[in-house]
Each structure stands twice: as C-alpha cells, then as structure tokens.
Amino acid sequence: MLAALLAGLFGLLIGSFLNACVYRLPRDLSLWNPPRSFCPNCEKGIAWYDNLPAVSYLLLRGKCRQCAWPIPFRYFLLEILCGIMYFVIVWLFGVTWQSAKLLVFTAICLELIFSDFEERILPDEFTKGGTVLGILFAWLAPVPLGFSSLLVPTDWPAPARAMVESAMGAAFGYGALWAISWLYRKVRHREGMGMGDLKMAMMIGAFLGLMPMLLAMMAGSILGTVVGLIYIFAAKKDAGDYELPMGSFLGIAAIIVAILDIYRKVGSSVVH
Numbered sequence: 001m002l003a004a005l006l007a008g009l010f011g012l013l014i015g016s017f018l019n020a021c022v023y024r025l026p027r028d029l030s031l032w033n034p035p036r037s038f039c040p041n042c043e044k045g046i047a048w049y050d051n052l053p054a055v056s057y058l059l060l061r062g063k064c065r066q067c068a069w070p071i072p073f074r075y076f077l078l079e080i081l082c083g084i085m086y087f088v089i090v091w092l093f094g095v096t097w098q099s100a101k102l103l104v105f106t107a108i109c110l111e112l113i114f115s116d117f118e119e120r121i122l123p124d125e126f127t128k129g130g131t132v133l134g135i136l137f138a139w140l141a142p143v144p145l146g147f148s149s150l151l152v153p154t155d156w157p158a159p160a161r162a163m164v165e166s167a168m169g170a171a172f173g174y175g176a177l178w179a180i181s182w183l184y185r186k187v188r189h190r191e192g193m194g195m196g197d198l199k200m201a202m203m204i205g206a207f208l209g210l211m212p213m214l215l216a217m218m219a220g221s222i223l224g225t226v227v228g229l230i231y232i233f234a235a236k237k238d239a240g241d242y243e244l245p246m247g248s249f250l251g252i253a254a255i256i257v258a259i260l261d262i263y264r265k266v267g268s269s270v271v272h
C-alpha cells in the first residue's frame, strides 16, 4: 500500500512532466530550456508553490496567478490520471520489472493520447523513443514468445528471444498499419492515417508483443469509429473534414489491454 501511494505521488510528477511535453514538443520548444514551467499566455515563470501537480490547479482555481489566464483543464486531468494509474498499477502488481515497464508504457500512452487529441501530433520522442524503450524492457520483463521461435534458435537465452519477439511486434505493428493505410489510399484516394499512427503502433508492438498489440489496435479502431461517429452526428460536423484523433483511442485501448494482459498472466499481488 505504501509503495502504491508513493507510486501515485510519483505519477503526479510524471503527469506534470507529460503536460510540458504535450505543450512543448509540437511547438518545437526544448523540454529543458527553460527548465522551469511557464504560463503559455503571459510567459512568466511559475513559482514552485504554484506548480504542485494537481493541487495548484485547485488552489489557483484554474487561473494563472499573474495574468488570470484560464489554465486548460487538461493540465489537471493528465496529472490526476497519471497519479491514479500509477497507484493502481503498483497496487495491483507490486514492485516488479513488469510494473516498471507498465508505468513507462502508461506514461508514453498518456502523452500520446493528449497530444493527439489537442494537436493531432504524435511526437517522435514518444513513438520512436518508446519503441527503443519497449525493446530494451523486453529483456527485464519479457513479452510472450511467439513468432520469434521461427527466427531464433530455442537455445538462445530467454531474455534475448523476448527482445527479438518485441522487435518483431514493433515491425508487425508498423507494417500492419502501413498496409491498412496503403489500402485506404487506393480505395478512398486520400490519407486515412498519419505517419504518427504507424509509429505509435510500432511502439505498442514493442511493449506488448504481437497478439496484445493486434488486440489493442482492433479495440482502438472500434472505439475510435464509434466515438467519432457519435461526435460527427451530435456536432453535425462534415465527416469528410473531421480528422479523428486515432492515436488517442489507440492509446486508451493499449493501456487497458496492457493491464488486462498482465492481470491475466500473473494475477494481482493484492491480498484479498
């Protein structure tokens, strides 16, 4: 329980960092310069006591102290969500490499969910960088072995085989979406997906392995289509003009699939 609470607090801080990424990466601003948070409206630095994750948003009643600019609710939502997710993951699965991997994966997905929703951008730092992290993590917290047995001899050490499996999951994720978007272009004569979606599927394949990645893609597509249709219908938008944040739905599905996948395999460490 203590570990889960600490993880929750850590999640709030990570959420705060992800907020900076959502704002700065699409604008090509450096994450480290300035290192301190600033108000996007008046561009003044924010004092540490006004920069406490989630808490400061409530204390300031969602307004910048200097210029009273209404701080987007996203800042609060992302921090709270990340804190809750971190608490739940460590509470369910304890302090393990599997948990650590899931925490990193959740952070990456949360950033992509909010970035795609707000800016329709999936930053390379998280998609490509995430792919590398996913393959490295396969050494410590292996993905389920499958297709890699066709390529690598079974006398290879298990962690090495898991890394090959993870790399194959990444390649397959990219390839599957590439094929779908190629088909879509042929049929509809316009872009259905951006490069970001392809790279995001690659990242998910690296972290989850082949089968869970396919499951996440299916669930994400169904979720996106249903929500998108409801939105287009309710807001009376022209379906041809509306660009669906596919990455956001893919991210939501991927987090759920990842948690269920580990739960199915190792159960929960919570004593009932």
Ligand SMILES: [Zn+2]
Residues within 6 Å of the ligand: 039, 040, 041, 042, 043, 044, 064, 065, 066, 067, 068, 069
């Ligand atoms: Zn301000």
